[in-house]
Amino acid sequence: MEKTFLMVKPDGVQRGLIGEIVNRFESKGYQLVGGKLMTISQELAEQHYGEHKERPFFGELVDFITSGPVFAMVWEGENVISTARLMMGATNPKESAPGTIRGDFAVTVAKNIIHGSDSPESAEREIGLFFKEEELSSYEKAVNSWIN
Numbered sequence: 001m002e003k004t005f006l007m008v009k010p011d012g013v014q015r016g017l018i019g020e021i022v023n024r025f026e027s028k029g030y031q032l033v034g035g036k037l038m039t040i041s042q043e044l045a046e047q048h049y050g051e052h053k054e055r056p057f058f059g060e061l062v063d064f065i066t067s068g069p070v071f072a073m074v075w076e077g078e079n080v081i082s083t084a085r086l087m088m089g090a091t092n093p094k095e096s097a098p099g100t101i102r103g104d105f106a107v108t109v110a111k112n113i114i115h116g117s118d119s120p121e122s123a124e125r126e127i128g129l130f131f132k133e134e135e136l137s138s139y140e141k142a143v144n145s146w147i148n
């Protein structure tokens with residue numbers, strides 16, 4: 001089953017949005033297979049956001065993502081990578097539709113509440129950066145036959 005890496009950023013944790021965000025993915029019908037509150041090191045931040053290292057906002061982005069605890073998660077389900085991106089909304093909250101996480105809870109691009117992998121390759125890479133294999137649970141829920 002497809003898996004993605006999602007993370008409530010430090011602004012989302014400070015604003016008390018972990019439960020709201022977990023609830024959206026649970027209610028949708030996706031399954032949580034890993035989760036932890038953690039503080040990201042400078043090194044992990046630079047690896048995670050490596051694709052942006054030449055961008056002018058890179059320093060600010062690394063400072064922000066290391067500024068407080070994040071809630072890192074792995075979610076599983078059919079088409080979860082691209083559907084989670086839809087549920088998050090556009091990167092810039094000025095363009096995120098109401099009803100999406102960023103559309104409902106964020107105002108500026110630098111503090112946009114949530115991260116989500118953007119492709120199967122980045123999902124695999126990011127899950128590997130944040131989680132050891134033994135930190136992920138594989139389990140069946142009886143309700144799955146009513147979702148898939």
Ligand code: DAT
Nearest residue numbers: 052057061090091109110112114115116118
């Ligand atoms: P996404 O998080 O939607 O995958 P991204 O990978 O393009 O977006 O950028 C990573 C993060 O960097 C994004 O969530 C917020 C920050 N960011 C992007 N563009 C920015 C900008 N122009 N100014 C400040 N921060 C920006």
Ligand code: MG
Nearest residue numbers: 115116117118
């Ligand atoms: Mg991205």
